Amino acid sequence: xxxxxxxxxxxxxxxxxxxxxxxxxxxxxxxxxxxxxxxxxxxxxxxxxxxxxxxxxxxxxxxxxxxxxxxxxxxxxxxxxxxxxxxxxxxxxxxxxxxxxxxxxxxx
Amino acid sequence: xxxxxxxxxxxxxxxxxxxxxxxxxxxxxxxxxxxxxxxxxxxxxxxxxxxxxxxxxxxxxxxxxxxxxxxxxxxxxxxxxxxxxxxxxxxxxxxxxxxxxxxxxxxxxxxx
Numbered sequence: 001x002x003x004x005x006x007x008x009x010x011x012x013x014x015x016x017x018x019x020x021x022x023x024x025x026x027x028x029x030x031x032x033x034x035x036x037x038x039x040x041x042x043x044x045x046x047x048x049x050x051x052x053x054x055x056x057x058x059x060x061x062x063x064x065x066x067x068x069x070x071x072x073x074x075x076x077x078x079x080x081x082x083x084x085x086x087x088x089x090x091x092x093x094x095x096x097x098x099x100x101x102x103x104x105x106x107x108x
Numbered sequence: 109x110x111x112x113x114x115x116x117x118x119x120x121x122x123x124x125x126x127x128x129x130x131x132x133x134x135x136x137x138x139x140x141x142x143x144x145x146x147x148x149x150x151x152x153x154x155x156x157x158x159x160x161x162x163x164x165x166x167x168x169x170x171x172x173x174x175x176x177x178x179x180x181x182x183x184x185x186x187x188x189x190x191x192x193x194x195x196x197x198x199x200x201x202x203x204x205x206x207x208x209x210x211x212x213x214x215x216x217x218x219x220x
Binding site for chain 2: 002030032040041042043044047087089091093094095096097098099100101
């Protein structure tokens with residue numbers, strides 16, 4: 001079953017923060033996060049494994065709560081380049097099921 | 109690092125024709141995935157290979173779709189007797205043993 005992301009869309013001014021959530025109804029092995037710009041392929045951001053770990057990548061970090069079957073992506077001090085659609089991907093049997101997507105727009 | 113490449117980038121075909129797409133993964137990656145993506149949706153899993161073995165195929169995939177990965181290198185995805193509902197972006201991704209997936213630019217299929 002497809003993971004549900006919230007919110008569906010976010011509009012930010014440069015420098016503002018955002019949180020994107022991903023919830024699954026099934027137990028997860030890992031969670032991936034990708035960003036896709038219009039007309040381009042998805043780009044890998046990070047992967048989180050079981051264990052509630054938190055990872056960081058520049059000003060983008062994420063957490064994974066396996067008990068709640070949820071992951072959150074944190075974007076701090078957003079930049080124009082952060083605009084795009086963010087997808088979580090939940091992994092169970094070596095394949096990814098992508099979430100419903102969150103469209104993020106950052107304006108100057 | 110040349111990344112994942114796909115060919116062709118665009119394909120327009122008439123309903124009922126067969127089409128074949130090619131994906132060249134990152135050379136040291138042992139896993140290769142095919143996805144389909146329609147406007148406003150996330151990529152939808154179709155099938156994947158570990159080396160030359162096809163390990164899983166989506167139940168959503170009809171028997172008109174077939175994929176191969178001879179010798180564990182490039183892969184092809186063939187769609188027979190195309191239908192208008194097959195119009196989509198077909199994405200290929202390759203993955204090392206650590207699990208992250210690197211996507212190619214995709215092949216946009218339009219069935220008229």
